[in-house]
Amino acid sequence: MTTFDDRHAKLLFELPDPAGQRRLRDVTCLRGAREVLFTRKGDKILKLADIHWSKMVVKSQIPNPKTAARQALVVGAGIGGLSAAIALRKAGWDVRIFERSTSLRELGFGLGLAPNAMAALGDLGVAETVLARGFEPARGEMRRMDGTVLKRATIPRGILGGPFVVAMRTALYGALLDAAGIDTVTAGSEATGFTQRGRRVTLHLANGTSAEGDLLVGADGVRSVIRRQLHQNEPPARPSRIVSVRGAVDGVISHLGGVDGLYYLGPGVESAHIRASATGIYWFMAIAEELVPANTTSAAALLAHLAPKFDDTFRAITSATSECRYDGVLVDRDPLPRWGDGVVTLIGDAAHPLLPHTGQGAAQAIVDAVTLARMLAQHVDIELTLRAFEAERLPKTAALVRQGRRTARFMRIRNPVACYVREAAVRIAPLKSVMKLYVRVNRRAGTAVNS
Numbered sequence: 001m002t003t004f005d006d007r008h009a010k011l012l013f014e015l016p017d018p019a020g021q022r023r024l025r026d027v028t029c030l031r032g033a034r035e036v037l038f039t040r041k042g043d044k045i046l047k048l049a050d051i052h053w054s055k056m057v058v059k060s061q062i063p064n065p066k067t068a069a070r071q072a073l074v075v076g077a078g079i080g081g082l083s084a085a086i087a088l089r090k091a092g093w094d095v096r097i098f099e100r101s102t103s104l105r106e107l108g109f110g111l112g113l114a115p116n117a118m119a120a121l122g123d124l125g126v127a128e129t130v131l132a133r134g135f136e137p138a139r140g141e142m143r144r145m146d147g148t149v150l151k152r153a154t155i156p157r158g159i160l161g162g163p164f165v166v167a168m169r170t171a172l173y174g175a176l177l178d179a180a181g182i183d184t185v186t187a188g189s190e191a192t193g194f195t196q197r198g199r200r201v202t203l204h205l206a207n208g209t210s211a212e213g214d215l216l217v218g219a220d221g222v223r224s225v226i227r228r229q230l231h232q233n234e235p236p237a238r239p240s241r242i243v244s245v246r247g248a249v250d251g252v253i254s255h256l257g258g259v260d261g262l263y264y265l266g267p268g269v270e271s272a273h274i275r276a277s278a279t280g281i282y283w284f285m286a287i288a289e290e291l292v293p294a295n296t297t298s299a300a301a302l303l304a305h306l307a308p309k310f311d312d313t314f315r316a317i318t319s320a321t322s323e324c325r326y327d328g329v330l331v332d333r334d335p336l337p338r339w340g341d342g343v344v345t346l347i348g349d350a351a352h353p354l355l356p357h358t359g360q361g362a363a364q365a366i367v368d369a370v371t372l373a374r375m376l377a378q379h380v381d382i383e384l385t386l387r388a389f390e391a392e393r394l395p396k397t398a399a400l401v402r403q404g405r406r407t408a409r410f411m412r413i414r415n416p417v418a419c420y421v422r423e424a425a426v427r428i429a430p431l432k433s434v435m436k437l438y439v440r441v442n443r444r445a446g447t448a449v450n451s
């Protein structure tokens, strides 16, 4: 006999016991899963039941006032936290975000949004706004630091399987915050840890207060306190030995000389300057740590040191920049064997900080959020669904951590012979092959968020 208990949102199965007694099995349901139950009778193994949960789970999707009012607590109002809030709210959850900063804003620099990020933003309903505020670059040029052109290329439209958009972080952040609703965020609330009791979780805040919910999502970035509590023996973040500087400048598009993006490649140095709106350019520079003079802690000092090695275009764009940022040494973390525990999980940089060489950190945070909410909407048991979510996302993001390290090693090459070979490879590699590789990497990293 099968009954559906709405109150506990579980399927209860009463199975006849071969010994004549009846046993009650309490089984949570995972869509698509199959469970075969066996029992022993003397020497024989008998099949008791062959259950296809996909047929049963349909009942659990009947809107249930109890499940619809489930409460999610999200730590961190970055790109990942806001995306999670939008996606979970769309799936019927009550969501509260707790953000440490007292002001809600992203830094004024840009970022590349790969097709998988744009697809996930589409699910959140903000892709069009971001596209309208950003820029879809097509024509690019690769140069040596002295300005010698190594390659010019136009990306054929559609080859990436979707739009690749560069946008200012303020544009993306504004669109996400509007969609999440400012009322969702409690600013100036620093999380310090959590406790779990049964199927409920309590989030503790530095101001002495706490909040209770059915789900806790740690979206609190690379130095996540939620991750630290879940993985107490984890070593500190791993330094990449690459230092980065970023800037954004308005009104000097003409310096790009008719292309949408310039990419400089030199021994231990790379720098990209790319349109990020109708009038804005976003640029970044990554430098092998040993090339940075001792005690340098500001973007201005590092630029003053390196700018003479670059061409006039680089100097014109960076010297027109009023707001730049010295990031220091970039870090990532080794992939974890598991992310969460109970009704607690991690997303974005808290789960899998990546080197920017993947161009996928924000993209993966958004894909995590969309995937998490989709899976929670399909299944009733939160704990099991979180583990299924992690099993889906962990291997993909771990592959990206490794890919980021490989690309970073390639980019920080300083040996003259290796630099010569790298330059030759850049010159002769057909654009189509490079693009195909990019699409493959993107797919592996969860492009098909809707499938």
Ligand SMILES: Cc1cc2nc3c(=O)[nH]c(=O)nc-3n(C[C@H](O)[C@H](O)[C@H](O)COP(=O)(O)OP(=O)(O)OC[C@H]3O[C@@H](n4cnc5c(N)ncnc54)[C@H](O)[C@@H]3O)c2cc1C
Pocket: 075, 076, 077, 078, 079, 080, 081, 098, 099, 100, 101, 110, 111, 112, 113, 114, 117, 189, 190, 191, 192, 219, 220, 221, 222, 223, 224, 225, 244, 246, 284, 327, 330, 347, 348, 349, 350, 354, 356, 359, 360, 361, 362, 363, 364, 365
């Ligand atoms: C140089 C550089 C270039 C990059 N370029 C790209 C790119 O082109 N494309 C791309 O996709 N990605 C890029 N990234 C990566 C991307 O910026 C990050 O992966 C993304 O911002 C991560 O978002 P998040 O929400 O997970 O974390 P975060 O943005 O770090 O947000 C975490 C939030 O949690 C808050 N918080 C922290 N601790 C607490 C606490 N205890 N309590 C409450 N709140 C807390 C923080 O204040 C913050 O608001 C780049 C990164 C760097 C460094």
